[in-house]
Amino acid sequence: MLRRSQSRPSIWLLALVGVFACARAWAVDEGELKAAIIFNVLLFVEWPADVAPPPGSPMVLCLNPGAALGPALKALQGRELRGTRLDVRDAVPLANAQGCHAAFIDGSDSLRAASPTKAGGVLVISDDMPQASPLAALTLRRAGNRIALDVNLEAARNARLQLSSKLLRVSHVVKE
Amino acid sequence: MTQERRRDPFRVQTGPRLGRRLTRAVALGAGTALLVSGLIFDLFVYVSLRAAMVDDITVQARIVAENSSAAILFSDAAAAGQTLAGLQASPLIEYAELREMLGRKVATYAASGVRTARRTAGPTLAPGAHLFAGGRLYVSQPVREGGREVGSVHLVATLDELHQRVATYVATTLLAGVVAFALAFLLVIRIRRELDDTERKLDFLAYFDPVTGLPNRHAASEQIQVLIETVGRSSDGFALLLIDLDDFKVVNDTLGHGAGDELLKALSARLTQFMRPNDVAFRFGGDEFVILAPRVADRTHQMLLGQAAMLAFDAPLMVGTHELRVRGSVGVAQFPHDAQDAAGLIRAADTAMYHAKSIGKNTYALFDSDMDRGALRRMQLEADLRDAVQRGELRLVYQPIVELASQRLCGVEALIRWAHPELGMVSPVEFIPVAEYSGLIVDIGQWVLHTACAQLKAWSDDGHDQLFVAVNVSARQIRRGLKAQVDAALEATGVDPRRLEIEITEHSMVEDIESNMEQLRALRQLGVQVAVDDFGTGLSSLAYLKRLPIGKLKIDRAFIKDLPASTDDAAIASAIISMARSLGLTVVAEGVETEAQRDFLLAQGCEWVQGFFYSRPVAPEAVTVLLREQLRTGCLTIGPLQVATA
Numbered sequence: 001m002l003r004r005s006q007s008r009p010s011i012w013l014l015a016l017v018g019v020f021a022c023a024r025a026w027a028v029d030e031g032e033l034k035a036a037i038i039f040n041v042l043l044f045v046e047w048p049a050d051v052a053p054p055p056g057s058p059m060v061l062c063l064n065p066g067a068a069l070g071p072a073l074k075a076l077q078g079r080e081l082r083g084t085r086l087d088v089r090d091a092v093p094l095a096n097a098q099g100c101h102a103a104f105i106d107g108s109d110s111l112r113a114a115s116p117t118k119a120g121g122v123l124v125i126s127d128d129m130p131q132a133s134p135l136a137a138l139t140l141r142r143a144g145n146r147i148a149l150d151v152n153l154e155a156a157r158n159a160r161l162q163l164s165s166k167l168l169r170v171s172h173v174v175k176e
Numbered sequence: 177m178t179q180e181r182r183r184d185p186f187r188v189q190t191g192p193r194l195g196r197r198l199t200r201a202v203a204l205g206a207g208t209a210l211l212v213s214g215l216i217f218d219l220f221v222y223v224s225l226r227a228a229m230v231d232d233i234t235v236q237a238r239i240v241a242e243n244s245s246a247a248i249l250f251s252d253a254a255a256a257g258q259t260l261a262g263l264q265a266s267p268l269i270e271y272a273e274l275r276e277m278l279g280r281k282v283a284t285y286a287a288s289g290v291r292t293a294r295r296t297a298g299p300t301l302a303p304g305a306h307l308f309a310g311g312r313l314y315v316s317q318p319v320r321e322g323g324r325e326v327g328s329v330h331l332v333a334t335l336d337e338l339h340q341r342v343a344t345y346v347a348t349t350l351l352a353g354v355v356a357f358a359l360a361f362l363l364v365i366r367i368r369r370e371l372d373d374t375e376r377k378l379d380f381l382a383y384f385d386p387v388t389g390l391p392n393r394h395a396a397s398e399q400i401q402v403l404i405e406t407v408g409r410s411s412d413g414f415a416l417l418l419i420d421l422d423d424f425k426v427v428n429d430t431l432g433h434g435a436g437d438e439l440l441k442a443l444s445a446r447l448t449q450f451m452r453p454n455d456v457a458f459r460f461g462g463d464e465f466v467i468l469a470p471r472v473a474d475r476t477h478q479m480l481l482g483q484a485a486m487l488a489f490d491a492p493l494m495v496g497t498h499e500l501r502v503r504g505s506v507g508v509a510q511f512p513h514d515a516q517d518a519a520g521l522i523r524a525a526d527t528a529m530y531h532a533k534s535i536g537k538n539t540y541a542l543f544d545s546d547m548d549r550g551a552l553r554r555m556q557l558e559a560d561l562r563d564a565v566q567r568g569e570l571r572l573v574y575q576p577i578v579e580l581a582s583q584r585l586c587g588v589e590a591l592i593r594w595a596h597p598e599l600g601m602v603s604p605v606e607f608i609p610v611a612e613y614s615g616l617i618v619d620i621g622q623w624v625l626h627t628a629c630a631q632l633k634a635w636s637d638d639g640h641d642q643l644f645v646a647v648n649v650s651a652r653q654i655r656r657g658l659k660a661q662v663d664a665a666l667e668a669t670g671v672d673p674r675r676l677e678i679e680i681t682e683h684s685m686v687e688d689i690e691s692n693m694e695q696l697r698a699l700r701q702l703g704v705q706v707a708v709d710d711f712g713t714g715l716s717s718l719a720y721l722k723r724l725p726i727g728k729l730k731i732d733r734a735f736i737k738d739l740p741a742s743t744d745d746a747a748i749a750s751a752i753i754s755m756a757r758s759l760g761l762t763v764v765a766e767g768v769e770t771e772a773q774r775d776f777l778l779a780q781g782c783e784w785v786q787g788f789f790y791s792r793p794v795a796p797e798a799v800t801v802l803l804r805e806q807l808r809t810g811c812l813t814i815g816p817l818q819v820a821t822a
Contacts, residue, residue, distance in 0.1 A: 037250065040246075040249040040250060043245075043249065043321050043322040044246060044321075080324070081322065082322040082323060083322075083323055149250070164246070166243065166245060166246035166247075166321075167246055169246060169247070169252075169255050169258075170246045170247055170250045170252040170255045
């Protein structure tokens with residue numbers, strides 16, 4: 001799939017340009033939009049069986065209490081997701097967070113250089129970082145007036161995560 | 177050629193009906209079957225193709241839905257458009273649309289060449305539904321992700337191709353139907369031709385007589401109806417001539433049936449030869465012909481027709497190497513004068529024909545109502561004759577037969593009389609033909625045999641044991657087993673068979689000569705005498721005389737009547753007598769009324785005579801008186817017997 005997508009770079013270039021070409025553009029708050037994207041991304045990720053939320057347990061998204069998207073993400077608290085609900089938690093320090101399925105980091109995260117996912121099984125989504133975190137499998141990025149999604153497949157692999165090919169089709173793969 | 181022309185006026189009216197019906201049935205049946213089955217097939221194909229198309233487009237919609245959830249969730253129009261672009265591979269899909277949950281279009285796809293007006297997702301459909309409208313198929317499928325509906329895909333496919341394909345099927349079906357129909361029709365045409373031929377043959381058999389080639393009785397009946405319908409419209413009437421051949425059986429019996437058929441054929445060819453072209457001959461029965469003569473009104477005309485019909489019998493006919501002279505009797509009746517319907521007309525002609533026969537055969541007679549009265553009387557006689565035996569109305573009288581040399585009464589001929597309670601004495605000349613015709617002659621003959629034998633027994637017991645009784649039997653009686661009847665009579669009465677004499681006519685002999693001879697031979701073996709009655713009036717064939725097991729000839733009264741003055745009759749009588757003698761037969765002369773006749777016959781060597789000169793037929797008691805007188809005097813009663821007439 002990937003090989004195929006790379007063999008047609010023009011398509012991906014087009015995809016990237018067009019990614020999140022929301023007609024609404026910035027009519028909604030950028031934070032809310034990013035939060036929605038993060039929520040939707042969770043639909044296309046497969047966790048390894050040992051860390052996947054067991055039936056009845058929520059999907060836990062951890063974030064730095066100081067994160068800029070904190071309020072927007074917390075607004076998604078309790079939303080139904082893949083047959084369970086989303087639990088948005090503050091984790092301090094994020095690196096020690098246990099039971100998180102996903103972690104959101106941004107420039108405000110002092111621990112951004114740390115490696116909170118040594119054990120793997122945590123999807124790290126970064127945003128607004130001066131420098132891409134090697135831990136983040138997904139990175140939100142401004143591209144003009146749109147939000148683009150960069151995928152770091154190596155990070156995802158290290159975290160033992162499977163990213164759906166559907167997600168890859170709407171993303172920009174930055175590192176295989 | 178002439179023959180053909182003469183048959184022309186009668187045509188078989190019925191056409192080849194079966195063939196036409198078969199063609200119609202096949203055309204209708206096969207045509208309807210092919211059309212209905214073809215249309216059902218096409219309808220089935222159409223429905224199947226539509227269902228297959230719904231399945232196909234739904235599957236494509238699902239594939240698109242499956243691959244476009246991320247694009248919808250992330251509002252990635254480019255990725256969504258890319259997914260939709262894959263639909264190019266499906267030429268049926270004209271338009272496609274991906275929508276978010278709120279209905280906003282994320283991406284659209286339109287096949288190249290599709291008009292702008294058609295670039296629409298059409299009516300709003302619930303996800304998972306489909307709709308045929310305006311020559312298009314609309315399919316909608318939900319887009320789901322993570323168990324949640326996130327949008328919908330709408331496909332619009334053109335039905336043009338499906339319609340074209342179905343049209344092709346219909347055209348192919350019709351073409352195949354037409355070809356199959358044409359083949360079936362060719363086959364039917366062949367069958368029809370055979371059917372028509374067969375039907376024509378059947379019609380020919382139904383309407384024509386195979387022996388003569390003339391139209392038959394059935395055809396005659398139809399033609400009579402046709403002619404009856406013309407009366408009052410285009411004609412004043414028509415005539416029916418019924419022709420019956422005289423003594424045709426003789427030809428059949430002597431020359432064989434093949435010759436008989438040849439004769440009929442030869443005769444039929446000339447039956448209407450002397451008549452008008454429109455007069456048509458039909459073979460009505462064995463030796464009966466009918467000629468239908470249209471537009472005949474008056475009796476003069478009918479007479480001319482009768483004469484013309486008789487002309488056919490003038491010239492002899494060649495049958496094989498034989499030259500035969502056929503005679504016939506013709507009865508003419510006219511419609512509507514002589515009858516009111518076809519059956520009545522035939523009956524009238526039949527009556528006239530019998531009248532012609534009764535006045536001497538080989539002539540014609542026009543019907544008149546007197547004849548009908550005669551026919552009515554015959555019918556009454558027939559009805560009454562059935563009971564005459566039981567009611568004791570029949571009795572026998574006996575005419576003495578005298579031996580010329582001794583002038584003794586040696587035998588008697590039993591003759592029948594009928595005392596009808598209303599009509600009085602009915603002549604045997606009148607009622608015997610009725611009895612013959614109706615078959616009553618068999619019962620009456622049996623009664624005669626019994627009564628005569630019983631009388632003979634009585635005379636024998638009275639001492640007249642040399643007396644013989646001659647009994648006349650008819651041809652029909654012989655056919656029905658004369659031997660058995662004679663046996664029964666002999667057994668019942670116990671008379672000496674040698675005292676019984678059976679008299680047969682030449683006519684009755686020749687009808688079935690082989691079987692008759694067998695019967696007579698058996699009788700001869702019993703000792704019963706056999707005599708040929710009315711000798712000289714029939715065929716008088718010497719060949720017969722030689723073959724027949726007979727001992728006696730009876731010269732017909734016609735040859736005796738003018739004796740001895742008529743030299744012709746004298747020559748015939750003496751010739752018969754000398755011929756009989758040389759064949760070892762004895763001769764009885766009938767109708768002897770004068771002494772001169774008696775003397776002439778005596779001189780010629782005739783052994784026996786009977787006639788008024790000696791005695792009329794008398795009651796048995798009168799014979800008894802004579803016999804007793806003869807016995808008492810020891811001598812014979814010479815000269816005319818003076819007894820009361822019966």
